[in-house]
Amino acid sequence: xxxxxxxxxxxxxxxVADHLSLNVADGETLALLGPSGCGKSTLLKMIAGLERxxxxxxxxxxxxxxxxxxxARQVALMFQDFALFPHLDVRDNVAFGLIERxxxxxxxxxxxxxxxxxxxxxxxxxxxxxxxxxxxxxRVALAxxxxxxxxxxxxxxxxxxxxxxxxxxxxxxxRRRLAAAxxxxxxxxxxxxxxxxxxxxxxxLQQGRVVQCGRPQELLAAPxxxxxxxxxxxxxxxxxxxxxxxxxxxGPAHPPARVERVDSLSEGIRVELTQQAAHFTLTLxxxxxxxxxxxxxxxxxxxxxIDRSRLIRFAGA
Amino acid sequence: xxxxxxxxALALLPLAFLILMALAPxxxxxxxxxxxxxxxxxxDDYLRWRLVxxxxxxxxxxxxxxxxxxxxxxxxxxxxxxxxxxxxxxxxLPFVMPxxxxxxxxxxxxxxxxxxxxxxxxxxxxxxxxxxxxxxxxVIRAACEALxxxxASRLAAAxxxxxxxWxxxxxxxxxxxxxxxxxxxxxxxxxxxxxxxxxxxxGGQRYAxxxxxxxxxxxxxxNLADAGALALLLLCLSGGxxxxxxxxxxxxxxxxxxxxxxxxxxxxxxxxxxxxxxxVLLALFAAAPLLAVAGRALSAGVxxxxxxxxxxxxxxxxxxxxxxxxxxxAAAVLGLAHALAAQRWLWLRAAAFLPFVLSPVCVAFGxxxxxxxxxxxxxxxxGxxxxxxxxxxxxxxxxxxDGVPPQWPQAAxxxxASAPRAFARVVWxxxxxxxxxxxxxxxxxxxxxFAVTLFLSRPEWTxxxxxxxxxxxxxxxxxxxxxxxxxxxxxxxxxxAFVIIEWPARRDRDSxxx
Numbered sequence: 001x002x003x004x005x006x007x008x009x010x011x012x013x014x015x016v017a018d019h020l021s022l023n024v025a026d027g028e029t030l031a032l033l034g035p036s037g038c039g040k041s042t043l044l045k046m047i048a049g050l051e052r053x054x055x056x057x058x059x060x061x062x063x064x065x066x067x068x069x070x071x072a073r074q075v076a077l078m079f080q081d082f083a084l085f086p087h088l089d090v091r092d093n094v095a096f097g098l099i100e101r102x103x104x105x106x107x108x109x110x111x112x113x114x115x116x117x118x119x120x121x122x123x124x125x126x127x128x129x130x131x132x133x134x135x136x137x138x139r140v141a142l143a144x145x146x147x148x149x150x151x152x153x154x155x156x157x158x159x160x161x162x163x164x165x166x167x168x169x170x171x172x173x174x175r176r177r178l179a180a181a182x183x184x185x186x187x188x189x190x191x192x193x194x195x196x197x198x199x200x201x202x203x204x205l206q207q208g209r210v211v212q213c214g215r216p217q218e219l220l221a222a223p224x225x226x227x228x229x230x231x232x233x234x235x236x237x238x239x240x241x242x243x244x245x246x247x248x249x250x251g252p253a254h255p256p257a258r259v260e261r262v263d264s265l266s267e268g269i270r271v272e273l274t275q276q277a278a279h280f281t282l283t284l285x286x287x288x289x290x291x292x293x294x295x296x297x298x299x300x301x302x303x304x305x306i307d308r309s310r311l312i313r314f315a316g317a
Numbered sequence: 318x319x320x321x322x323x324x325x326a327l328a329l330l331p332l333a334f335l336i337l338m339a340l341a342p343x344x345x346x347x348x349x350x351x352x353x354x355x356x357x358x359x360x361d362d363y364l365r366w367r368l369v370x371x372x373x374x375x376x377x378x379x380x381x382x383x384x385x386x387x388x389x390x391x392x393x394x395x396x397x398x399x400x401x402x403x404x405x406x407x408x409x410l411p412f413v414m415p416x417x418x419x420x421x422x423x424x425x426x427x428x429x430x431x432x433x434x435x436x437x438x439x440x441x442x443x444x445x446x447x448x449x450x451x452x453x454x455x456v457i458r459a460a461c462e463a464l465x466x467x468x469a470s471r472l473a474a475a476x477x478x479x480x481x482x483w484x485x486x487x488x489x490x491x492x493x494x495x496x497x498x499x500x501x502x503x504x505x506x507x508x509x510x511x512x513x514x515x516x517x518x519x520g521g522q523r524y525a526x527x528x529x530x531x532x533x534x535x536x537x538x539x540n541l542a543d544a545g546a547l548a549l550l551l552l553c554l555s556g557g558x559x560x561x562x563x564x565x566x567x568x569x570x571x572x573x574x575x576x577x578x579x580x581x582x583x584x585x586x587x588x589x590x591x592x593x594x595x596x597v598l599l600a601l602f603a604a605a606p607l608l609a610v611a612g613r614a615l616s617a618g619v620x621x622x623x624x625x626x627x628x629x630x631x632x633x634x635x636x637x638x639x640x641x642x643x644x645x646x647a648a649a650v651l652g653l654a655h656a657l658a659a660q661r662w663l664w665l666r667a668a669a670f671l672p673f674v675l676s677p678v679c680v681a682f683g684x685x686x687x688x689x690x691x692x693x694x695x696x697x698x699x700g701x702x703x704x705x706x707x708x709x710x711x712x713x714x715x716x717x718x719d720g721v722p723p724q725w726p727q728a729a730x731x732x733x734a735s736a737p738r739a740f741a742r743v744v745w746x747x748x749x750x751x752x753x754x755x756x757x758x759x760x761x762x763x764x765x766x767f768a769v770t771l772f773l774s775r776p777e778w779t780x781x782x783x784x785x786x787x788x789x790x791x792x793x794x795x796x797x798x799x800x801x802x803x804x805x806x807x808x809x810x811x812x813x814a815f816v817i818i819e820w821p822a823r824r825d826r827d828s829x830x831x
Contacts, residue, residue, distance in 0.1 A: 069735065081724065096742070
């Protein structure tokens with residue numbers, strides 16, 4: 001169990017942690033979700049011991065880590081660019097931490113090779129790290145982090161340097177690895193889809209504070225305020241809540257709305273509409289779009305009904 | 318907290334050294350020279366000629382190096398031919414060649430007993446030729462680097478928009494190359510203006526420079542006032558140029574990754590002529606003096622080679638190696654400390670350039686004035702050697718440190734390595750190629766050091782360079798031959814340093830790719 005208690009950290013005027021408190025249970029994966037520059041990475045560095053908090057405590061399994069040097073914490077951090085050592089081959093990269101723990105070289109190599117084999121990288125031992133693809137580098141970094149059996153795993157944007165296709169195929173495997181490792185893990189990301197796909201719980205950060213923390217469904221079912229709602233992907237945010245897609249009814253029986261803009265996206269057709277000075281964004285599935293055999297064009301009027309009973313009210317209001 | 322403290326401690330070492338060995342002597346020199354400036358320095362025809370000629374030869378070298386170097390660099394950068402990569406690498410060789418070797422090479426070609434039969438002694442051409450030996454490769458390297466930052470796509474775009482190759486050069490490549498060339502020419506001017514060895518050996522009576530004049534005023538006439546005034550003037554002028562260089566250098570932004578135009582075979586007659594002309598000029602200016610030294614030394618008789626067995630020579634060789642080894646040890650420590658400290662304090666990085674800018678003669682003169690009681694102390698000589706050599710280590714290691722992202726040692730820390738262990742296992746292995754390169758440059762500087770040794774000279778401190786100078790002072794072809802044999806030994810040292818610099822072990826080359 002990891003406990004962050006009232007952590008504070010500021011770089012001059014920029015506050016990256018403002019009395020921040022969080023718990024992560026054993027075997028649980030927590031995602032820290034926030035816009036770029038909100039202090040997520042700094043938070044990870046504080047937990048790893050690479051930055052010192054101005055105030056507050058970091059406890060792991062009941063023991064206060066705050067004053068410990070990074071090498072004494074047994075906290076593994078996987079860096080955004082993976083930080084593989086270019087002067088060492090794949091085997092030496094993975095065995096690095098084992099050798100620091102005074103394991104005989106032969107034993108360290110054997111364990112490193114096992115870890116590589118588990119991640120499907122058998123035969124890569126003598127490769128130079130810069131000859132690996134992005135996905136392979138990510139798996140080497142993960143093997144290097146897990147092979148030392150850390151008590152906590154920290155992941156800094158683990159997928160951001162991979163292309164979109166690879167990202168999706170690796171996320172499922174990643175989730176399995178995290179579950180198998182049975183240690184608490186913290187994942188930092190600015191991508192809500194990644195946070196929802198990988199984490200048991202998501203903490204939404206803004207200016208060094210946890211605005212809301214909960215399981216993905218809880219966040220979607222009751223966002224705390226307008227900022228959280230739009231950050232986790234809702235388009236139609238009103239003063240007192242959000243209107244989910246199901247709240248919108250299409251058809252000639254409903255009052256007219258003006259189509260402002262139509263975009264084809266991979267998940268459907270995005271339509272921006274105005275009705276009595278209110279602005280809405282809808283994503284139509286292929287089935288819904290079939291109601292308009294002549295297609296949708298900007299400037300056209302279509303019937304749009306709104307079912308106010310489906311309004312999701314903000315939890316904090 | 319502790320890390321900050323130890324960095325501060327690291328910075329103290331090079332700082333204290335720079336203050337004691339460079340800034341304090343300069344301040345002393347300013348004090349000494351300030352009084353002399355009021356004297357009739359500018360109304361003395363003789364001194365005025367020295368000053369005018371010093372400026373003229375530096376300026377003329379700049380113009381010649383640009384006029385010859387730019388087309389030469391363009392041909393080397395754009396045309397493929399066998400041996401191209403080797404030639405581009407060999408362009409670094411003059412950087413490590415002692416001035417005495419180059420000067421002797423020039424004399425062996427165009428001196429009183431020169432192989433060409435053309436005696437150019439007591440004309441300005443000898444010095445200009447020597448200047449070009451060093452500075453033409455410098456301009457060519459800068460221009461080649463600049464041309465490599467022009468993306469091939471940009472040139473292709475210019476061609477599709479209707480530019481001929483000639484117009485594309487002026488409208489696309491030249492604007493990119495201009496700041497690089499300007500900064501290179503600042504260095505050329507600086508080297509020529511404050512160079513000592515070449516001017517002493519090649520200038521003769523009439524075409525020696527201010528730097529040589531300072532030396533003779535101190536060494537032969539004991540006229541410290543005039544020497545101080547001249548040194549002050551020299552310092553101001555070269556300080557101004559150095560400032561311009563630093564300013565230009567900062568504006569040289571290297572874009573991330575560029576696909577430059579790949580070299581292609583010279584196709585038309587005009588292109589082949591250009592390439593052939595370029596290679597001939599390069600051979601004439603950069604290779605001929607070295608070949609002349611080696612050729613003359615090899616063809617010299619057994620009597621000339623017997624000089625190697627003489628007691629004087631062995632003592633000088635021992636001195637050269639001993640001074641260089643001691644200076645190298647100091648340079649390694651100072652350079653590492655300076656580079657590590659400069660990671661945190663950027664102004665320290667600029668301070669590493671200080672010894673490059675200072676003229677050795679001014680430093681030596683300042684040291685003599687400041688520490689008269691120490692003038693016979695070996696520590697002072699070694700300090701001066703270290704001062705001239707360590708910036709190479711500092712610069713090289715600092716650049717390599719910039720290439721080590723902070724997350725690498727951080728990753729090592731999270732994997733259980735303490736700060737010293739993380740440095741030893743991750744940072745240090747990555748710095749090693751740069752460290753060795755820096756040491757090789759430093760070694761070349763120390764082995765070929767001439768100005769300071771001559772200035773602080775004592776009979777028991779004779780090194781190879783000062784011994785060669787003594788030999789040259791004796792009349793006759795036999796003395797020249799003996800000097801050439803000694804120079805070829807010195808050249809061998811320089812070539813070894815060059816090989817270490819340019820042909821690193823395979824493992825290092827691999828990690829250079831990272």
